[in-house]
Amino acid sequence: MNIMQAPKNPSDELFARTKDFLRIHEKKCVSLLDRILHHEVRSFLVLDGGKIKAVFSYSDGGQILHCFSDIALNHYPYSLLLTDFFSHFSALPEFEKLFSIIGEESGTNLLQGAIFSATGQEPLFQEESYFFELSDFAREFQFAPISKPYPTMRIERAGMELFDALKPIQRAYEEEEVLGGEHTFNPAVSNFLLKKALMANAVFIARENGSIVGKAALNAQGENYVQIGGVFTAPDFRRHGIARALVEKIIAEKKAQGKKIVLFAKKKNLPAQKLYETCGFEKFGNFKICYYRKD
Numbered sequence: 001m002n003i004m005q006a007p008k009n010p011s012d013e014l015f016a017r018t019k020d021f022l023r024i025h026e027k028k029c030v031s032l033l034d035r036i037l038h039h040e041v042r043s044f045l046v047l048d049g050g051k052i053k054a055v056f057s058y059s060d061g062g063q064i065l066h067c068f069s070d071i072a073l074n075h076y077p078y079s080l081l082l083t084d085f086f087s088h089f090s091a092l093p094e095f096e097k098l099f100s101i102i103g104e105e106s107g108t109n110l111l112q113g114a115i116f117s118a119t120g121q122e123p124l125f126q127e128e129s130y131f132f133e134l135s136d137f138a139r140e141f142q143f144a145p146i147s148k149p150y151p152t153m154r155i156e157r158a159g160m161e162l163f164d165a166l167k168p169i170q171r172a173y174e175e176e177e178v179l180g181g182e183h184t185f186n187p188a189v190s191n192f193l194l195k196k197a198l199m200a201n202a203v204f205i206a207r208e209n210g211s212i213v214g215k216a217a218l219n220a221q222g223e224n225y226v227q228i229g230g231v232f233t234a235p236d237f238r239r240h241g242i243a244r245a246l247v248e249k250i251i252a253e254k255k256a257q258g259k260k261i262v263l264f265a266k267k268k269n270l271p272a273q274k275l276y277e278t279c280g281f282e283k284f285g286n287f288k289i290c291y292y293r294k295d
Contacts, residue, residue, distance in 0.1 A: 108288040108290060132277075153213075159198060203230075
């Protein structure tokens with residue numbers, strides 16, 4: 001049993017096996033598959049008898065994404081192996097940037113425990129969510145379009161030309177939905193992520209009288225699945241169905257492309273859970289983020 005850095009060469013046989021492993025578990029790790037397909041992260045393979053049992057990544061910003069098979073989660077030797085790995089990895093300068101562990105709850109817990117055993121580091125705070133997947137019924141059934149929340153409202157995809165116009169609502173979303181604990185808003189990071197999403201044609205907006213009053217995005221796109229995130233409505237326009245209209249716009253587009261759809265919602269955010277269930281999503285697991293440092 002060992003851990004090795006994964007190859008980035010698409011023609012490498014092990015790279016192909018890595019993608020195959022992630023495809024099997026894709027609905028739990030769309031973000032990880034997306035980052036690996038685009039060569040955006042350094043990734044590592046947990047191997048047992050030459051077979052891949054887990055994949056995790058470490059980004060330049062110190063974010064860990066992960067995907068574990070059930071057998072890896074249920075075997076104590078994997079915890080010892082990860083502890084040994086982080087005992088050595090923590091000596092590298094880049095480990096000082098450790099920012100977060102993101103993914104399915106049991107895998108996050110396993111990595112969190114290994115990092116604590118290796119370094120004594122504990123997260124500043126943690127956020128627990130539910131995984132949701134658009135049900136087979138919702139994917140097959142042709143829903144009638146819902147009425148527009150406002151007769152003059154437009155739901156559309158946003159391009160780079162709307163970067164400046166989107167910055168205020170992006171900031172409001174991050175301050176309300178993303179930041180917590182000791183984290184503060186970081187304009188440089190926010191602008192980078194917004195530009196990246198716009199360049200990927202992954203942002204949808206709601207306009208009313210020319211103003212952007214809501215947004216939603218695809219924050220990861222794998223091979224068979226996409227992941228919705230960043231759903232937000234300006235406070236003065238809430239409870240009028242804008243978020244639902246945005247989510248259903250994405251559902252309609254991705255259903256037409258044959259994609260399956262997942263997302264996660266905080267366990268304490270009951271209105272968001274109700275919204276997604278209304279749109280045809282069903283819970284299928286637990287999701288957890290551990291944050292280790294300030295922005």
